[in-house]
Amino acid sequence: MLFAIFWLLGELIHLMILAIIANAVLSILLGFGVVNYRSRFVYSLMDFLTRVTNPVLNPIRSFLPLFGNVDLSPLVAILVLQALQFVLSDVYGRLVMAGLGF
Incomplete structure (x- = not known):
């Protein structure tokens, strides 16, 4: 049960990192005009990613x-989320070594 909780937290953090990267790439593509913002799919995708990552x-x-014009908040957020993943894995490892991981 404890493994499942730590696994789920790790996967949620990983999905958030992927969403932040996708949001940053899509905003760059929109900024350079590679992708059309008037497209219904692009608008829906950008709206979803913005609501998830904000x-x-x-x-x-x-x-x-x-x-x-440079937004460094995605970089900082990814670094913080990676550090949180490392902390979670360390806590789980210490719980397993203490005999509490089941």
């Missing part, structure tokens, strides 16, 4: 200084 990115944007 709860993670907005708190970072509130304290991160502005660097012109």
